[in-house]
Amino acid sequence: MTQDAIRLKGLTKTYRGTRGQPAKQALKGIDLSVPCGSVFGLLGPNGAGKSTLINILAGLVTKTTGQVTIWGFDQDLNPRQSRAAIGVMPQELNLDPFFTPRAALEVQAGLYGVPASQRRSDEILAMIGLTDKAQSYARSLSGGMRRRLLLGKALVHHPHILVLDEPTAGVDIELRQMLWNNVRRLNQQGMTIILTTHYLEEAQEMCDEIAIIDQGAVVARDSTANLLGRLDARTMVIHPEGPVAALPQAQGITASQREDGAVVLRYHSRQTSADQVLSAVQAAAITIRDVKTEEADLEDVFLALTRPHADNPERGAPS
Ligand SMILES: Nc1ncnc2c1ncn2[C@@H]1O[C@H](COP(=O)(O)OP(=O)(O)OP(=O)(O)O)[C@@H](O)[C@H]1O
Known part of the structure; x- marks a missing residue:
């Protein structure tokens, strides 16, 4: 497959204002493509629109206008196929406290219609290092273990694309390494990875390609090497x-x-x-x-592109 894993055209999202608040345009016409097989970083300051973008990909937020194509499937025309192509590891630790890790994986696989014969709960439990916790209640798991379980849940339906929303925010070094080892391995097996992170060093190390979003617009999109060469x-x-x-x-x-x-x-x-x-x-x-x-490192590039001042020569049209 040579086409893009994700293609966005003119994507906008305006949140309706509630309780007297004005409406908020979180995405202002995003054009973006993510090549198959890449590790793609989505960076931007707080409030840039990253979560909105990811939630639209995950089918959790409805776009206002524009076209979203996931693994060749138009999200509006083929919602089921486009949803099946993507797995999302969310930021929040939203797990049912009364499910065991094994049950959580099985239920998730059921939601995606994965037949029992094709479920890989044991394999996933081993991969995320939770085999010995397979029968414990989720409420008894540590924060790190819950995060690993969220990664496992994102993988139950064998997605082509894995989206990780701030996967290492506040986690210890050991878990971070375990996550990255898994991500690298999945990528080597052909999975396209999209990740948002606040750790620019991490993005510099992990990502082949990067898009920087600021105030709902793409301000840069290039290979990591080219971005670094820009400054x-x-x-x-x-x-x-x-x-x-x-x-x-x-x-x-x-x-x-x-x-x-x-x-x-x-x-x-x-x-x-x-x-x-x-x-x-x-x-x-x-x-x-x-x-x-x-x-210059990615932090310098990032600051140069997202600094809110007018005297910012780097902040031009997206490339
Ligand atoms: N449900 C909502 N209703 C109204 N406004 C929202 C809603 N969700 C997000 N926004 C606004 O949309 C803008 C983009 O938010 P979003 O969460 O997508 O940014 P982000 O880049 O993910 O930020 P962060 O890194 O802080 O998570 C922000 O101004 C935010 O306040």
């Missing part, structure tokens, strides 16, 4: 051998000195090469004891 701000930090008489001076380079004596040189790699920066250092008669350069 060409560089910092070179030089630890000099001895005291510095004068800071380097050259066009395109902003030099400053830290309290520990290190000289910090900021430049843009598209205009100034590292070689030119080093020449300026030499010209200032600074002997280098140690040098390191720092590149």
Whole structure:
């Protein structure tokens, strides 16, 4: 299958105002495609519209206008097939406290019409590390175990696409690693993964492609590598051998000195090469004891794209 796992065209959502509140347009015409087999990150500040988007995909929120195609099925024309193609691990720990993990998986499989012969509850329990808790009440499970059970529930109907809404918010390192190992394995087996996260480092590490949403619109959508390449701000930090008489001076380079004596040189790699920066250092008669350069990370890109100020050159039309 070469087509997109998800395709959104002109997707809008306006929540009706309640109790005198004005209506809120949470999505303002989203065009977005998620390639099959990718790990796709959906990022954005609080209130950007990520949950609204995910809930529309999951069939939990009704869109206002636009077209949603999931695994080739138009959500309006083929609601059953499009729902069957996607599994969602929600943010909230909404589990029935009186169900055991095994029962929760079986009931969920029943809801999706998975015949008993095709259910894989034991396999899923093993994968999420809950085999020995299979018969315990959900209310006796720890927060981490509940989260794992939610992942299991999202997988009962063998979906092509797995959506994870803030899966690692507030979880410990062990659980985070377990989740990511599972996600990587599922992706290697061909599953398309869509995830929202507040941990940009995590998105940088996990996602091949990223869309950044801000105020209901896509402000960037690119491969993670390209997004990182977009910001060409560089910092070179030089630890000099001895005291510095004068800071380097050259066009395109902003030099400053830290309290520990290190000289910090900021430049843009598209205009100034590292070689030119080093020449300026030499010209200032600074002997280098140690040098390191720092590149922009996803956090820098994210801030540059979602900063609410008008003087934000990065914040242009979506690519
Ligand atoms: N049921 C609702 N009724 C009215 N407004 C809503 C409703 N749900 C969300 N909104 C508003 O729509 C906008 C987008 O919210 P949404 O929850 O989709 O954002 P988000 O990006 O998921 O944020 P967060 O990261 O904080 O979860 C916000 O302004 C929010 O207040």
